[in-house]
Amino acid sequence: MALGLGLRKRERLNLRLDQIDFSRNVVVATKTKGRKNREIPLDVLNPGVREILLKMCSAKSVDDYVFGNPDTGKPFTDIKRSFHTACRMARIEGLWWHDLRATFCTRLALVGYEALTIMTLMGHKDLKTTMRYIRAVQLQRNVFSELWSQISHTNRTTASVGGRKLLRLLVGARGFEPPTSRSQTERTTRLCYAPKK
Numbered sequence: 033m034a035l036g037l038g039l040r041k042r043e044r045l046n047l048r049l050d051q052i053d054f055s056r057n058v059v060v061a062t063k064t065k066g067r068k069n070r071e072i073p074l075d076v077l078n079p080g081v082r083e084i085l086l087k088m089c090s091a092k093s094v095d096d097y098v099f100g101n102p103d104t105g106k107p108f109t110d111i112k113r114s115f116h117t118a119c120r121m122a123r124i125e126g127l128w129w130h131d132l133r134a135t136f137c138t139r140l141a142l143v144g145y146e147a148l149t150i151m152t153l154m155g156h157k158d159l160k161t162t163m164r165y166i167r168a169v170q171l172q173r174n175v176f177s178e179l180w181s182q183i184s185h186t187n188r189t190t191a192s193v194g195g196r197k198l199l200r201l202l203v204g205a206r207g208f209e210p211p212t213s214r215s216q217t218e219r220t221t222r223l224c225y226a227p228k229k
Contacts, residue, residue: 034129036081037072038136038154040065041129045107047098049089057082061155070155077139134165141169 034044043061051060058071074082088098097107111129119127133154140150151162 034132036078
């Protein structure tokens with residue numbers, strides 16, 4: 033869900049059933065950081081998101097929270113502990129909730145969405161924020177292309193195996209997020225370059 037819609041954590045936790053329009057195939061993010069509602073297509077990157085939401089919403093009333101606490105009926109205030117538990121169980125280290133949103137944005141750029149479309153879907157106020165992701169994707173492609181050409185000169189079989197390893201190195205478990213002003217060390221772009229001979 034987080035990778036398929038790119039909602040901020042608070043937007044997702046406060047999501048109500050009446051914000052999902054299955055007939056138009058959109059989720060309407062309200063009470064956003066930018067104070068503007070925005071619509072995100074349910075199948076913008078992953079058609080499975082629609083099916084998951086249909087199952088989750090089938091037994092709920094219109095004013096229920098999609099991700100509400102079953103004991104109180106109110107939204108969860110935070111899911112930090114359960115998120116970190118899920119990451120630990122999946123053996124994923126160093127993943128933050130916001131990394132899922134950043135990966136959504138990166139994937140939009142990778143599949144070729146225009147900058148203004150990405151900006152609208154993400155709810156960015158400034159195009160400069162969106163352009164950080166697009167430039168990061170361009171850098172990733174350039175590095176991948178250069179390393180791929182180095183690998184492919186050796187052997188086609190080796191290149192295929194090397195390409196998969198290279199892709200894991202370039203993207204990693206956390207996706208691909210450009211550095212932010214808030215945290216230059218924790219969320220910097222993780223590119224691993226091939227060692228020099």
